[in-house]
Amino acid sequence: MRTIVITGGTDGMGAALARHFLDAGDRVVVIGRSRAxxxxxxxxPNNRAEFIAADLSSVAESRDIVRRLRSRYERIDALVLAASFIRQRRHVTAxxxxxxxxxxxxSKYLFVTxxxxRLGAAARPIVVNTAVPGARADAIDFDDLGMSRRFSFARSNAQQRRANELLGLLATGHDPRLAYVTWGPSGLVRTGFAGEVGPAMKISAAVLGTLVGTRPESAVRPIIDLIDTPVPGRAAYRGAKKRPLVTGDHDREDxxxxxxVVEHELG
Ligand SMILES: NC(=O)c1ccc[n+]([C@@H]2O[C@H](COP(=O)([O-])OP(=O)(O)OC[C@H]3O[C@@H](n4cnc5c(N)ncnc54)[C@H](OP(=O)(O)O)[C@@H]3O)[C@@H](O)[C@H]2O)c1
Known part of the structure; x- marks a missing residue:
């Protein structure tokens, strides 16, 4: 039986994946905030489903969940990183x-590293990171990762997407057998779009989602295929379509x- 860990597995695409893998007979560990x-x-209810409550915008809680997963599972076959809470404005945590x-x-960095x-103990390990690939190679502001000076939603979004692509270099460098995929849907998916956004973004997501959005169950089909037949190394996908990895001149240095910088800031 595979063990599949899904952050953001209580709603949207993460929940569609959790339902699929539970139906397929896997053990699924769902991480989110809402037990309901x-x-x-x-x-x-079945004993192959486990829920761990956590706020993954907390470093302490993310670390604690990693510790708990390590103590419970010797092997993790697939790690899906799909927790999402969209904030248009800068928000500082406690x-x-x-x-x-x-x-x-x-939080994704803490999970992957x-x-x-535990992933290395699987025969064909895979990380699917739902960070839309394709951000510019220079999107990271190394001197101000928290963007205290020039925060914008677009800059913050591009920075995390680029960082998640680079995280694949670290992960596959550590274990060349690992498949590490940065994945985004091919179009809008009809999900809850959890977040704190302005009325314009909220209304357009709701209206467009209803009019042209794909159902989460359909949108995640390519992720299921990737998890069922993992290919070692890094890859980037939009839907079922493979995309070229963005490569900069200084990826390894970056x-x-x-x-x-992250380790220094975490202390
Ligand atoms: N939907 C789209 O069209 C679209 C487009 C591009 C990219 N994506 C990406 O695809 C992924 C999944 O998106 P989605 O639309 O399916 O998400 P969603 O329906 O909004 O669900 C978000 C999930 O994240 C969890 N979550 C939110 N804040 C959390 C926190 N602080 N700590 C832990 N868990 C938290 C929620 O669980 P609780 O409610 O239990 O906390 C929920 O399970 C995301 O990475 C998103 O950026 C989606």
Whole structure:
């Protein structure tokens, strides 16, 4: 039986994946904030589904979840990183960090690095990181990762997407057998779009989602195929379509620098 860990597995695409893999007979560990949503996932409660409540915009909680996963599971076959809470404005957490940077990158970094040996124990390990690939190679502001000076939604989004692509270099460098995929849907998906956004973004997401959005169950089909037949190494996908990885002149230096700055900031 495979063990599949899904952050953001209580809603949207993460929930569609959780339902699919539970139906397929896998053990699924769902991480999110709402136990009620988790319970609604399962038609019939079964002992292959586990829920761990966590706010992944907290560094302490992200670390704690990694510790708990490590103590419970010797092997993790697939790690899906799909937690999402869209903030249009800069928000500082009680820990003093910029919330989106922690949720969309630092927490993922802690999962990928902290669970590396558990993934390494699987025959065909895979990480699917739902960070839309294709951000510019120079999108990271190394001197101000929390964007205290020039925050904008677009800059923050591009920075975390680029950082997540670079994270694949670190992960596959550590374990060349690992498949590491940065994945975004091919178009809008009809999900809850959890977040704190202005009325314009909220209305356009709701209207467009209803008019042209794909159902989460359909949108995640390519992720299911990737998890069922993982290919070692890094890859980028939009829907089922493979995209070229963005490569910059200094990718290896950039990921080393990113790790250094993040570790320094985490203390
Ligand atoms: N939907 C789209 O069209 C679209 C387009 C491009 C990219 N994506 C990406 O695809 C991924 C999935 O998106 P989605 O639209 O399916 O998401 P969604 O329906 O908004 O669901 C978000 C999930 O994240 C969890 N979550 C939110 N804040 C959290 C926190 N602080 N700590 C832990 N879990 C948290 C939620 O669980 P609780 O409610 O239980 O906390 C929920 O399970 C995301 O990475 C998103 O950026 C989506």
């Amino acid at each position: 949503k988790f319970e609604a996932l399962q038609q019939v 820990e003093g960090h910029e919330a989106s940077w922690i949720l969309f990158f630092v 902290g669970l590396a040996d 990921i080393a620098r990113l790790v250094q």
